[in-house]
Amino acid sequence: MSGWIVDAVSDIVTLDSETLQPPPPTSAGDTVVPFLEGLAAIDDKMVMVLNLAALSDAVVVPEAA
Template sequence: MLRQLITFQIGEQYLGVDIMAIREIRAWTPTTLLPHSPAFLRGVVNLRGTVLPVIDLSARLGWGLAEPTQRHVIIVVQIASQLNGLIVDAVNDIVSIDGASLQPPPELGADASIRFLEGLVPVEDRMVMILSLDRLAAEMASAPLPEAA
């Protein structure tokens, strides 16, 4: 079965997400910080009257906080009934993959970047990590809040 993905980059890493979860891709907009939110939640933006939480995907995957610039973009995805924005460095292509070519991530323990993956797939000369939005959302709901100072 063929699936269509949007591929994007965080640093030198290539990731993909099912195209049906994408609602829009928008230019970087500075966020409004929320008190006592997890470090990966960079704040919220106004999306045509809706408060949109913006997730630093690099931080959520354990790769460190992004330093967003005007070159960054926010991919607006729908997870269940909730819209979320994901900060990424760049959006690349729409690709079609054969579901049979999707390989499970290797068992490496509880590494943050692995547990959010549905799998890996070769695209041209690189491996693309397919993000599991459901797992990302489930983990966000249970993320610990920072300690009060």
């Protein structure tokens, strides 16, 4: 079992798939990070939409002693 601990949540929103923009390319032409699903404009803000499954794979948790 796994989960996430966060400091705070400011909003929870529902996005339509057409609202999601692809992540910008880096100078190498790849996406910025593998766990960035895309960007969405909400009101006057640009927010990052994360792929939590990919982010979980990227996190290394040390084994308990």
